[in-house]
Amino acid sequence: MYTFSSKLKTFSFALMIIGLLGVGYGFLSTPSSVEDVKLMMQDSHETHSEVATTHQAEAEVAVHDTSADVETEAHSDDAHAEHVLHLLQNKPWSSLYIALFFFFMISLGTLAFYAIQHASQAGWSIVLFRVMEAIASYLPVGAILLFVFFVLSSLHMNHLFTWMDPEVVAHDELIQNKAGYLNVPFFLIRAAIYMAGWIWYQQHSRKLTLAQDNASDISNYTKLFKRSAAFLVFFLVTESMMSWDWIMSLDPHWYSTLFGWYVFASMIVSAITTIALVSIYLKGKGYLEFVNNSHLHDLAKFMFGFSIFWTYLWFSQFMLIWYANIPEEVTYFVTRFNDYRLPFLGMVVLNFVFPLLVLMNSDYKRVNWFIVCTGIVILIGHYIDIFVMVMPATVGDQWFFGISEISSAILILGVFIFVVFNALTKAPLLAKGNPFIKESEHFHY
Template sequence: MKTHNSIEERFQFTGTTKTLSLVGIVIGIIAIAFGFISGGEHVQHTYSNLLLMSYYFVCVCTAGVFFCAYQYAAQAGWSASLIRIPQAFAKVLPLASLILIAVVTFGLFNEHEVVEHGKKEMVPYLYAHWATHGLTTPGSENYDAIIAGKAPFLTIKFFYAMLIILLGAYSYFGWALTKSSVDEDTEGGMRNYDKSFKLACIFLTIFGFTFPIFAFGVIMSLEAHWFSTMFGWYNLAAMHVSGLAIIALIMIYLQKKGYMQWLHVDHMHSIGKLIFGFSIFWTYVWFAQFFLTWYANIPEESVYFYKRWEPEYKFWFWVNIVMNFLAPLLLLMSRDAKRVTNRMMWTCLILVAGHWLDYYIMIMPGTVEKPGFGVEEIGIFLGFAGLFTFSVLTALSRFTSLIPKKHPFLQESLHHHI
């Protein structure tokens, strides 16, 4: 490895981390197989956890594209020397997208028998609230007037069009932003940076209007009778905080391995401010979505929260706010706290686990009858953690340099001080 003053430094993905990531993938495969082989409720738990983790995977990778885009759009200089990390997320987004599409496909087209109101019927493992046969057919014994009213949107064709178009667009912009940065290293000049600025502005415009639709379709439609116009922004905040926390964790990991020694406490401080600020924003949207059900006098929406206040979920409902609001509030509020590596590391680990719990509370009440933390939850989490680690660090190792050598603001980043 080159010295820390070299702009030719490359990351080599070897050793214990690579081994552990592969072990995690194997554990995940075993957990998935266990869930399907065991049958009964285990199958439903397996599908629900696959949806949870594939959605989380996509969100973190999309957060990498989002981070790159708003840094370019803001013409920020401080982040130039660490931009390769979120660019690695962007390079993995197409893989994450394919996995999510595969999970929802199997969940939509595989059915099982349930007893509803004293009668047996066949429903899909995922999206049964709108994809069950006969829900929109007048005269059918399964006819549901509320779902029929949403039929133009709650159809398999619209669902797949939304997934493919939006994930394809996010993946394209991630690829284009990364390619421009890599080309900049060989070509120099301002052409690629100007191109990145334009791409970032276009992406942010598209992303701002479409990510709520993505969250509505993939997660909110699991309980299709309920809706909230704030749900998309709630998911956007969770996606962003999770992505920032993992960017910070990879920064810390690389520095402990001797890489990216040009980064210092001021870079960590800047990431910490973003994590702190958007954790507060997440809390604001969480509270507003919860509070406005009463304030706006819409008791019909309380069914969503009522279900999450049942004994199986109520404890975790409040743990969610402790992990995702109180932890960053108490641990990162002061200036000095954001400059202590171990404190930042543990706060980020809490947030990664906290937003897993956040997605768990979004998904499980609408898909499983008896919640729990068993083989499927733990094993599938470890599997996707291993897959994410392996794919992102592999993508990072394929950059010819860990630093964008000819970024116009590179010197500003290397001398970042706050």
């Protein structure tokens, strides 16, 4: 049995406390009124004193401005300041949402990968089942946190989902045409259905594998085989719809038929990377003695393969939209390329170039510290991927990596570590009742 070390538990609590303080500071430090924004903008303008002086001199010469022009300009400044206010107020909410979605995505991706192992009757991965189950155990916690976030969004605590704002919808014909799907009650009902289905399988599969440990036949194994296959059908449909609802609807004017697969690719590679990192940590602490280098080699192969798959989808989506140059589609990438060029292109290096160069060699896939270093880079890269999906739609060009972004990631990471490693203590680390367990224990590549 695994024992949750006091050091790791203290570390997780420290992350939660530090993260919570940082998130609180992020919310408290945002401007609360248009006047605050004007003062911030004024301070920003004052840093360019030479330019301001030049403009002032020009203004003194051009004294023929009419009062109507001045009033129009003042109204325009007020509207711009109000727009910037909403963007800045969205920033801590967006940072928290990215963290909530990212770690939920890891847990859900792990559950899907786990279901694939059962549905395919894979033999090599059985010794890793308890690790997968522990990571998937974050799913109920993450679902509750996300659903509360969606409820708060529907109560207009933030402006992330613009289609939830009646004033915006009243003046936007495109969103009005999508109101049959994009409306708050249906959005929350869909989210509840997705989450309920995923959590049911997570709980049920865990129950069946634990029961199989002490069973005299393979009836539980057979049930799980059939139900895993059925769950994967449910997952493929709901995962695509989830990606439309929770991410793509942040840009309600934009759509992509590849988007569900693109989010899935990011999800599955992040999940497999986390499985590898947790497994290596446990082996380093003297656990998982039945996990050998061949198991880690296969996980690293999946990390490599799905990194290529993610890149294929990223390039396909980008290239086809860029080549067609349809205004309602290309605006998505224009915004990201103009205002988010560094993270937008940087994540391709982190998610494709680095794993390609490091994990292509078969020998490196068996070196634990190589897998750990590559895994950390991959997770950072896919966190930035979610960042680039969310931030342009919610904060526009008012983005930067600050306290809110770092603190949100730290906070949810602390919760994730506590839930996952606490779940590992609830059952033996070997699913010994599986009929293919001997194949897994003696697996060598």
